[in-house]
Amino acid sequence: MDKLRQHIEELSPLTDAEFDLIKPYFTYRRIKKHQYLTQEGDQSVAEYLILSGVFRMFHLDADGKEYIVQFAGENWWVADYQAYFKGKLATLHITCMEDAEVLCLNLNGREKLATEFHKMEHFFRMKLTNGYVALHRRILSLLSSTPQQRYEEFGQLYPQLMQKIPKKYIAEYLGVSRETLSRLYSNK
């Protein structure tokens, strides 16, 4: 739980008493490689703070083709947010790519934390702000960048993920063929 406190305090410093009230809302879980946090059709999905490990969130179409929405590494929050915030069935899969530890938070807990602690409402707002900006950037990149630009941007933004994630998934995420990606790697 030390990591949780450190993570929250990057945005909202807490007293010991406050943290003692906050931490019971989070549940610790170990996740093995290939295990799923969320699968399409799941009810009442949760949100996860990743303490270690790497995850991949994707949509499977009717033909079994995978579309990667995002990767998530240490200190990232991940959820099928459409399902989470709107109380709907999951439409995405979240799978573990490297043995991981996470803290799990359900929506009820999140809303209670935000209501009872202005500091936590602030923390969640700032996290959403950063997430919103990242999604904006991804949309713009999907609309207008070349594969070369998308590859370079990904490498700049997420150097650690670039090392850890197999190339075939990076190619899928960037929307380029493996051949194109190999060419980009070798031109580096």
Added chain:
Amino acid sequence: MDKLRQHIEELSPLTDAEFDLIKPYFTYRRIKKHQYLTQEGDQSVAEYLILSGVFRMFHLDADGKEYIVQFAGENWWVADYQAYFKGKLATLHITCMEDAEVLCLNLNGREKLATEFHKMEHFFRMKLTNGYVALHRRILSLLSSTPQQRYEEFGQLYPQLMQKIPKKYIAEYLGVSRETLSRLYSNK
């Protein structure tokens, strides 16, 4: 300012005294069709609550090709959020497609409101939550939907915008040719 109060109170009911303290942070502006709220390269961009009218936010590439990130109508908030939240130069254009009225909020004001009023921090968090979910949906749609699906989804989500916005911009937003869009309209 009645509209502002009504808009905030959909998520956070306020007392008269609170609203009197909140409203000075917002500046009213009338915007004519074809006028810009934000242009690429602008410094210290603001965020706008649209009271009436329709806007289009887009990126122009080096060849002058336009990539539409989003449309925004009545009661929507719009900004080049990457520039706004990160204090960077604008990389997007926001232009008025129909005479409009907006309320303008700068980042300093927004942060003060959130700090001084837990209710406003809640309001902004919930707005960001909805925006985050909408961007998630758009990414998934860009990655995996057919033009037909994107067209139908847009019509379901934003029936009013569908009526108001010229087809050529809807085609651009959906990433389809005008011919494809005309076929989709006539198949309706």
